[in-house]
Amino acid sequence: AQITARWKNSLSTFQAFQTDCNKTGFDIEHGIHLKNLVAMATGQSRFKSVSSLSLERLQKAWDEAKEGMNFALNFLRSNVGVDSPALLSSPSIAVAISYFGHTRNYQIAPEESKLLRYWILSANAKGRYSRGSSETLLDQDIASIRDGGTIQNLIDRLRYQVGLLEIMPEELSGRNQRSALFKTMFLAFRNAGAKDWHSNLAISLDHSGAQHKLQFHHIFPKALLTKAGYQQRDADDISNLAFIGGKTNRVISDKSPREYLASLVEKIGIDGFEAQQIPLEENLLETSADREFLDVRRARI
Numbered sequence: 001a002q003i004t005a006r007w008k009n010s011l012s013t014f015q016a017f018q019t020d021c022n023k024t025g026f027d028i029e030h031g032i033h034l035k036n037l038v039a040m041a042t043g044q045s046r047f048k049s050v051s052s053l054s055l056e057r058l059q060k061a062w063d064e065a066k067e068g069m070n071f072a073l074n075f076l077r078s079n080v081g082v083d084s085p086a087l088l089s090s091p092s093i094a095v096a097i098s099y100f101g102h103t104r105n106y107q108i109a110p111e112e113s114k115l116l117r118y119w120i121l122s123a124n125a126k127g128r129y130s131r132g133s134s135e136t137l138l139d140q141d142i143a144s145i146r147d148g149g150t151i152q153n154l155i156d157r158l159r160y161q162v163g164l165l166e167i168m169p170e171e172l173s174g175r176n177q178r179s180a181l182f183k184t185m186f187l188a189f190r191n192a193g194a195k196d197w198h199s200n201l202a203i204s205l206d207h208s209g210a211q212h213k214l215q216f217h218h219i220f221p222k223a224l225l226t227k228a229g230y231q232q233r234d235a236d237d238i239s240n241l242a243f244i245g246g247k248t249n250r251v252i253s254d255k256s257p258r259e260y261l262a263s264l265v266e267k268i269g270i271d272g273f274e275a276q277q278i279p280l281e282e283n284l285l286e287t288s289a290d291r292e293f294l295d296v297r298r299a300r301i
Helices: 002-006 010-023 030-042 047-052 055-080 092-103 110-126 134-146 151-162 180-191 222-227 232-236 246-252 257-268 287-300
Strands: 214-218 241-245
Touching: 002 010, 002 047, 002 055, 010 030, 010 055, 030 047, 030 055, 030 092, 055 092, 055 110, 092 110, 092 134, 110 151, 110 180, 134 151, 180 241, 214 246, 222 232, 222 287, 232 287, 241 246
Parallel strands: none
Antiparallel strands: 214 241
8 A cells, every 4th residue: 555655556567467477377466576576675575664665766676576576486487396386385485586586686606596496495395484474584584685695594594493404204294285395295296207197197287177187186095094993184194195187086086095006006107106105015005004104105205
């Protein structure tokens, strides 16, 4: 409201850029784009100082914000493999990348690019901006960049916040599909060449048609585990989930993994399952071995 009061008809300008981003697969709500504008104008992300900005400064910052966001989304898509906001634990990551690119005049050395990619993947997996006030955490990162900090400074700050940046098996325990680690799991499996077990289509969020639209599949079906006395949290544990197309998921239905995996391995081999780190040892595919299966798969993931 403060911005549009100073800059007439600016809302349509912001929404037009949001639409352009949406066309590339990044439908990010326009509040994030405005936060990016404020970061460019003030070196922090909070709207409290907007009232003191001139129209000229707002317009200049918006041009910088658009260029920065285009860089951020291109880097996410091309250098990290994140081609949808659904794969981000927080859109604030895009603001941090945008601001970093801007301060470097979009001249990023190869080694710096590698470190930026590492920070993005680590911050995304560990839920950097969901472990407290997202504005406070984003402002910490913006301040580090603004004051001449390197990507290594961002990595060190993240490590101070979360401890180990490596993913340990116990971190996957009890997590469901809302976890940031679930998004990272998808990225890792897709990078390993995971494909649907019938169509052989590489897993993707963009597939059209009910047959091919990506779904997450319970390796040990819910109905099977419920009947055996397991809790829903066992079924929904991300280590019990795989990514396949809708038709394949419906064909499998509530069959036992010992039954359907054996027949699939005969048809397509083991590569499709190794890409998603699914154990195929017969003793682990019995319903009674569900929790042992989850432990083994967590370690492999």
